[in-house]
Amino acid sequence: MQQHTETEENYLKAIYHLSNLSISSINTSSIATSMSTSSASVTDMLKKLAEKELINYEKYKGVKITRKGEKVALNIIRKHRLWEVFLTKVLNFDWDEVHMMAEELEHVSSDELIKRLEAYLDFPKFDPHGDPIPDQTGKVEINNQMSLSKGDSGSRYTITGVGEHSSAFLKHLAKYGLKPGITVSIAEIMEFDKSMLVKVNKDKFHLSYDVSKNILVKTHGAI
Amino acid sequence: MQQHTETEENYLKAIYHLSNLSISSINTSSIATSMSTSSASVTDMLKKLAEKELINYEKYKGVKITRKGEKVALNIIRKHRLWEVFLTKVLNFDWDEVHMMAEELEHVSSDELIKRLEAYLDFPKFDPHGDPIPDQTGKVEINNQMSLSKGDSGSRYTITGVGEHSSAFLKHLAKYGLKPGITVSIAEIMEFDKSMLVKVNKDKFHLSYDVSKNILVKTHGAI
DNA sequence: TTTTATTTTTAGATTTGTCTAAATTAATTT
């Protein structure tokens, strides 16, 4: 079952995540950007992944992940998110410190180890960033989340997750007390730069478009 | 600090362990054997490790680990043993299942992660096989253990560890109920094949030389 | 002390994942 290299796994994960952002097939350069590598390297890897039937790939036509590839990706994501829960809940790391560590741990842990870790953590459904944890068979709860940047002035939203997991971004959010579970209402949206004025409890502050874009929410009360 | 490749770390670990078995310097072929690789590969790696001042190496003259190399090796051993404690004590794996998993985890865990894991485990002093866990600075308790195969007929010994960590060997010991802490007395030693008849509680059984050689003990009651 | 055997090192090839630069294909613009 552990038949793929760490690099192959990382490419699959990136392709899976990109697939969830757009309906169409994924192009070479978007993968290159998200992996911080060259398009030439991506092309090489795409051939290898296609050979293993983890993706459907036609030259110049882009990439679609197969069901088989998706299962591999979801298994890695499952490991990543369970380790994040372990690091925050058991070892008391902050939620902005755990991403890179989980990035390494996800590749070295066997399915059996993860099964036991999951039981030990009492079957958590979400990681510290609000992302759902796939089960053993690759089932994920699809949480109907949207970007806060697409919200309306005057409406209230509950944060369910983030679209960016870097420590820098999360530390920034932490400064405002923003994290999954928190309720935010949009007081005003600025036309010229898409920035917004938001209210959290009694506090009011300004969020740039780059920030609000990466805050994921559900409409307050609904679904 | 995490400046060495996984392979370099594994070589260092092997060299460190071999150094503890003999007083003289280590030769190329013993490293090759313990790493299951060719002498040619070992030579290549020795040059690289010498370049980094982790070992002293002179062509055809063998290898001695430096203080710097020893510190790196001890840090990896520390991680390995703490993960073994985690896997057995927290995730309830058997002591014969954890070696390979720890072999992977030892390379991906940062010093900070290990520090927290150690605290969470309440600062254990020994791993499930009876091996001492080095502290952050690389200090290890030297337990004056000897091989059971060097024991005398009629004497009693307490098992403190094993000289071989393969699942096959440990499962074999488990069949007889042999593990660290157990007291064994030697009833008889056979001249022709160095095998021995031992007594544990009321049970009496036969151990081949290959087995007794890899059981580490201290003389009962003493030290 | 030669000769023989063993150990160690070098030389050259292979695999994985990467790169840059050049060539090819697709998309846009005029």
Place this chain on the structure above:
DNA sequence: AAATTAATTTAGACAAATCTAAAAATAAAA
């Protein structure tokens, strides 16, 4: 529809860790 621009793929090279086979050095035996 032709020309230009952008995206993608190929070609060739490189670094890490490995291999086999041959050469060199050391150790053992005659």
